[in-house]
Amino acid sequence: MNITQKTIAKKLGVSVSLVSRALSGNAFKIGASPKTIKRIIKEAKKLNYKPNPAALSLRGYPSMSIGILVKNFDDPYLGLIIETIYKEAIKRAMTVSLAGIPKNKTELNLLLRQNHNAIIICGSNVCGSWTKKVVDSGVKSLQIGYDKDIPGLNRVFIDEEKALNLILKHLLQIGHTKFLFVGIKDFSHIRRYKILKSRILSLCNTSIKLAKIEFPNNYNQIPEQLKKSIKKNTPFTAIISGDDLAAIESLHFLRKKNIAIPDKISITGFDNIAFASKTSPPLTTVGINFKQMVKYALSFLTKSPYSEEGIKISFPPNLFIRKSTSAPLEKNTKKKEKKNESYYQRKQKRNRTPCC
Numbered sequence: 003m004n005i006t007q008k009t010i011a012k013k014l015g016v017s018v019s020l021v022s023r024a025l026s027g028n029a030f031k032i033g034a035s036p037k038t039i040k041r042i043i044k045e046a047k048k049l050n051y052k053p054n055p056a057a058l059s060l061r062g063y064p065s066m067s068i069g070i071l072v073k074n075f076d077d078p079y080l081g082l083i084i085e086t087i088y089k090e091a092i093k094r095a096m097t098v099s100l101a102g103i104p105k106n107k108t109e110l111n112l113l114l115r116q117n118h119n120a121i122i123i124c125g126s127n128v129c130g131s132w133t134k135k136v137v138d139s140g141v142k143s144l145q146i147g148y149d150k151d152i153p154g155l156n157r158v159f160i161d162e163e164k165a166l167n168l169i170l171k172h173l174l175q176i177g178h179t180k181f182l183f184v185g186i187k188d189f190s191h192i193r194r195y196k197i198l199k200s201r202i203l204s205l206c207n208t209s210i211k212l213a214k215i216e217f218p219n220n221y222n223q224i225p226e227q228l229k230k231s232i233k234k235n236t237p238f239t240a241i242i243s244g245d246d247l248a249a250i251e252s253l254h255f256l257r258k259k260n261i262a263i264p265d266k267i268s269i270t271g272f273d274n275i276a277f278a279s280k281t282s283p284p285l286t287t288v289g290i291n292f293k294q295m296v297k298y299a300l301s302f303l304t305k306s307p308y309s310e311e312g313i314k315i316s317f318p319p320n321l322f323i324r325k326s327t328s329a330p331l332e333k334n335t336k337k338k339e340k341k342n343e344s345y346y347q348r349k350q351k352r353n354r355t356p357c358c
Contacts, residue, residue, distance in 0.1 A: 005049045014045055025051075052092055066096045066304065069118040071103050073125025073147075078275040079245065080124045083146055086296045087122060094300060104132045114139055120303040122146065127189035129155070142303050146295070148193065155312045158299050165288040165319035166198050169242060169270050172286070172321060174210070177329045178240040178268060182231060183214040184252050185244025186221060194244055194272065213238060221247050225255035239267060239330040246271035246278045246287055253281060253326065268327040274320075283325035290317045
């Protein structure tokens with residue numbers, strides 16, 4: 003049901019004009035009682051009333067049009083970002099339109115003719131000559147993701163170095179030292195592998211090993227590459243994935259092979275997409291507060307002055323520890339053996355004197 007000011011007025015037995023004035027903050031000017039104003043605002047919140055951006059614009063309220071350009075509509079991570087942008091934009095009485103990344107002059111011209119107040123680019127490694135033309139046209143632009151620097155283009159992103167450090171620290175703490183990186187031929191996955199490799203090298207610990215599968219072109223080919231790594235006897239007790247989808251593909255493959263997760267192999271993801279917590283077992287992963295990032299992006303686009311260089315803001319990640327990770331099997335076995343020792347056996351070990 004579409005909730006309008008008329009719906010609220012009918013429910014409370016007041017006029018539509020009074021509801022309109024109360025919600026716009028002008029009811030006190032006609033002598034409406036604070037009690038009535040409070041009642042109208044409370045009812046609007048209860049019914050989840052959302053103002054119509056087009057109607058607000060006609061009444062003289064400032065309206066802002068935002069164009070969202072999406073790298074890949076099938077990507078569940080970008081789907082979460084788009085959904086959050088839409089919800090937050092509606093709260094601010096902004097109009098939102100969706101489109102893919104411009105692939106030619108015709109698509110670029112069509113985008114520029116729409117006269118958006120701002121453009122949000124969702125996805126990494128998509129910028130090109132078209133981006134410079136958008137920025138040069140005077141449209142305030144912001145990218146959510148990593149890319150090459152373009153003057154005037156602002157950027158917000160997850161701090162990937164911190165994110166991968168959280169995953170690595172967690173796995174090392176529970177006893178893993180042999181890792182396999184699983185991903186696809188994607189800009190983000192390749193960058194994450196390089197960050198992880200650099201981080202492990204900086205630890206100067208030769209017992210920590212990192213291997214990787216041969217990166218395939220798509221997620222469906224991950225099981226085949228994982229199978230090759232297992233056949234080569236690549237030593238690993240934990241899989242670190244380029245993102246949650248790569249982790250889920252690995253998880254499904256290993257379960258089909260009757261390899262127990264996490265008893266034999268632990269798996270981690272990256273992004274914390276909606277169904278990362280619904281897998282069996284639930285996936286340990288890293289992610290950010292989407293709402294916080296999107297709120298910042300929209301506030302930045304509406305309030306911040308133009309910057310010739312473009313402003314870059316990284317957001318701290320959170321680690322979500324779930325049941326896809328645990329100590330390696332040998333560590334668990336030793337712990338169980340120690341736990342099963344009787345008090346008398348432990349006492350004997352303590353009191354044992356060395357032979358002469």
